[in-house]
Amino acid sequence: xxxxxxxxxxxxxxxxxxxxxxxxxxxxxxxxxxxxxxxxxxxxxxxxxxxxxxxxxxxxxxxxxxxxxxxxxxxxxxxxxxxxxxxxxxxxxxxxxxxxxxxxxxxxxxxxxxxxxxxxxxxxxxxxxxxxxxxxxxxxxxxxxxxxxxxxxxxxxxxxxxxxxxxxxxxxxxxxxxxxxxxxxxxxxxxxxxxxxxxxxxxxxxxxxxxxxxxxxxxxxxxxxxxxxxxxxxxxxxxxxxxxxxxxxxxxxxxxxxxxxxxxxxxxxxxxxxxxxxxxxxxxxxxxxxxxxxxxxxxxxxxxxxxxxxxxxxxxxxxxxxxxxxxxxxxxxxxxxxxxxxxxxxxxxxxxxxxxxxxxxxxxxxxxxxxxxxxxxxxxxxxxxxxxxxxxxxxxxxxxxxxxxxxxxxxxxxxxxxxxxxxxxxxxxxxxxxxxxxxxxxxxxxxxxxxxxxxxxxxxxxxxxxxxxxxxxxxxxxxxxxxxxxxxx
Numbered sequence: 001x002x003x004x005x006x007x008x009x010x011x012x013x014x015x016x017x018x019x020x021x022x023x024x025x026x027x028x029x030x031x032x033x034x035x036x037x038x039x040x041x042x043x044x045x046x047x048x049x050x051x052x053x054x055x056x057x058x059x060x061x062x063x064x065x066x067x068x069x070x071x072x073x074x075x076x077x078x079x080x081x082x083x084x085x086x087x088x089x090x091x092x093x094x095x096x097x098x099x100x101x102x103x104x105x106x107x108x109x110x111x112x113x114x115x116x117x118x119x120x121x122x123x124x125x126x127x128x129x130x131x132x133x134x135x136x137x138x139x140x141x142x143x144x145x146x147x148x149x150x151x152x153x154x155x156x157x158x159x160x161x162x163x164x165x166x167x168x169x170x171x172x173x174x175x176x177x178x179x180x181x182x183x184x185x186x187x188x189x190x191x192x193x194x195x196x197x198x199x200x201x202x203x204x205x206x207x208x209x210x211x212x213x214x215x216x217x218x219x220x221x222x223x224x225x226x227x228x229x230x231x232x233x234x235x236x237x238x239x240x241x242x243x244x245x246x247x248x249x250x251x252x253x254x255x256x257x258x259x260x261x262x263x264x265x266x267x268x269x270x271x272x273x274x275x276x277x278x279x280x281x282x283x284x285x286x287x288x289x290x291x292x293x294x295x296x297x298x299x300x301x302x303x304x305x306x307x308x309x310x311x312x313x314x315x316x317x318x319x320x321x322x323x324x325x326x327x328x329x330x331x332x333x334x335x336x337x338x339x340x341x342x343x344x345x346x347x348x349x350x351x352x353x354x355x356x357x358x359x360x361x362x363x364x365x366x367x368x369x370x371x372x373x374x375x376x377x378x379x380x381x382x383x384x385x386x387x388x389x390x391x392x393x394x395x396x397x398x399x400x401x402x403x404x405x406x407x408x409x410x411x412x413x414x415x416x417x418x419x420x421x422x423x424x425x426x427x428x429x430x431x432x433x434x435x436x437x438x439x440x441x442x443x444x445x446x447x448x449x450x451x452x453x454x455x456x457x458x459x460x461x462x463x464x465x466x467x468x469x470x471x472x473x474x475x476x477x478x479x480x481x482x483x484x485x486x487x488x489x
Contacts (some may be wrong), residue, residue, distance in 0.1 A: 005072045008436030008442070009056060011080040012239065013037065013047075013100065013261055016055035018063065020073060023441060025246075025457055028441060029069060031059035038097060043104035043342070046097035049086050049160045056161055060225040063178050070226040075218065075444030076165065077436035078236030079243070080158025083178040085133045087151040095147050099136045102262070102298065102342055104351050106130040113180075116196045121276020125177035125184055125192065127284045128353055130187040131248075132281075134180035137197045138282060153203055154179070156303040158236050165233050166215030169205040172235040172274035174292070174408065176207060177283035184291075185272045187284050210237045210286035211442035211449045216256050234443035237286035240264050240294055243401055246438065248456030250287035253396035256431075257422070258416065259404025263297030263377055265346075265384040269393050278387040279349035286439065287453045293393050295346035295384030301404045303339035303355075303373045311366040319407055321367035321411030322374065326409060330368075335359040337372035338379075338483045346380075347387040356483055374410045375473070379480045382417040395420070399459075401428040408463065416465040417471055423459040 005028055010017040012035070021456070033055035035233060038046045064070055083101040088094055110128035114120065115137055121127035128135050133154075140147055155163065156175045163169055173187035181199060183190040194201050208214060213232040222229045237245065240258065244266050249256040252270040257263070269291045274282045281294040299306075302350050308318045325331050335357045343351035357372060370400040385395070400411050400422050406429070413424045441450050 002231050003072055004074045006437040006440040007073050007076045008433035008440065009076065009078045009161065009241065010242070010430070010432040010436060011052055011078070011161060012432070013081050016052060016059055017365045017430065017433050018056065019430055019437065020063065020069065021434060021437045023446060025437070027425055027427070029063055029066065031062040031432070033058050037100065045100040045103045047100060049094040049157070049449050052157065052161060053164050064224070064226040067226040071228060073227050073231060074446070075232050075234065075440035077102040077234040077438070077440035077443065078158040078162055079239050079432040080156060080161065080175065080236065082156065082175055082238040082240065083131050083133060084157050085136055085179070086155040086160045087147055087152050088155060088160070089150055090152045094160070095150055096144070098157065101131045103136070104130045104343060106135035106139040106435070107351055109135040112138060113196065117193065119416070120180065120193070122274050123183055123185070123190070124180045124356035125477040126274070126281045127279060127349060128180065128277060129345060129349060132178050132180050132346070134193070137199060142360060149449055151203060153205055155205060157381050159205065162214055162233055162236060165221060167216055167218055168215035169207055169212045170235060171205045172208055172210045172212070172237065172286070173284035174210055174241040174286045175238040178238070178281070183307070184274070184283055206345070208235050210235050210241070210455070211439050213443040232443045234439040235258065236436060236439060238283070241283070241286035241292055242435030242439070243432040244262040244268070244292065245286055245435030245453050246433065247399045247401055247425040247428060248454065249399060250285065250290070250453045252290055253394060255398045257381060257398060257400050258402040259300050259377070259400065259410065260402035261300065261302045263300030263381065265295040265381055267293045267388055267393055267395055269293050270367065273391055273393055275387060275391055278347035279345050280347070286435070288449050293388060295387065297377055297380040298343050298345050299339055299341040300377045301402070303341055303377060304370070304404070306341060307366070307369055307373055311369070313366060318366060318370050323369055323409055324372040326369040331371045332476065334368035334371045335364060336476055336479045337369070337376035338480060339373050339376040347383050348487070353487055358483070359445065374413055375476060376409070376480065378413045378417050379477050381414055382477060385418055398422045399425050399428070401425070401431045411463050412466050414472065415463045416469045417477065419465055421462055421464050424461040424463065426457045426460050
């Protein structure tokens, strides 16, 4: 077992990553490829499934150069960006570009769906939102009915990649909950919900658990990638679930906060506790006997990237300037920012909201705006925590993952607002990939789901709340809340 490896594929919004890791989460090799998003209009975001597949193949082709290492691989797992419906025909070919998780065109259809099924938020993963699947189906029915007529099966992004790997159609509950066609409490397709959007249950794939074997790697791909023949491919998981697994967040009370393109606060709950009134996503976790309550910040590092490009800075340059600003004692003179560049999901569900800076003066510089963005994203995580606590969902242990977690000042800000320590676990930069490799281990028969998925990595760093931030941050948080109140008026 010590020499065996497992491949983890992470299908992200901005790129594809593939890692080879051992049973102790030690990464042996990796490859990645970027993915471009087609932005047809404000809030209209699409990608073509074959872009993903070509990138996956490119990554495996790169890794295949080391044949001896590839021959040690015993299983493949997947993590995938969630919510984007992949329409395939009878020949398993995609019929159009995929409307991504951050596509906002189906706002009207959300209202229509809520009228059709008033209690849908208590039965599915959330209240209707333009990011999830069912409103997108209603939009396509109005504008591209021929696509729906030709669709033989509806998949999720990582399900399409698995189909290409194995030739088998399947999905699993962590991702399938985002279609809004699934009864999440029982993890089964709902004929009633399907009827509401005029969809046939028989045009949905079979549902298995995330850690189950969903098929075997096709023989031609085994040969192409220098992999052993017949290796199992796990069903996989949605990216937030896989990311949580990669850092051992698999038991009730565990919490993972992702500071990535979007931000997500994932808290494990022993029961199905939907919070549709606060736009939480609540799906079955990719670990046994638990659910994941997910609060979503639509623009996290995306807000920071927007600002650094606007001000002509690199990530390091702007981060260093913010550090200097804080050390100078002038950070709390910065404007208040509500970085809603792509709307608000949790906890207010206002997809048409847009960003606000308040208090900009002639002395405001890039560092002050950067600090404001850090704060604004952190304030949204605080709102998520408050909503979960009000519903009785408590967090015992918090870990930070995603690119933004590498910024110590930003992580300190979040710890201070949450009022509890946060851990930065080993391997967090590739947590989704590692979560996928853990699922591959279970599918390949290397241990039980609980034994493998509950394993917690060591922490590279533990960040405590900062007393020198507390009073000012909470005061500014209340000013941020005024923007939210204005939106609700």
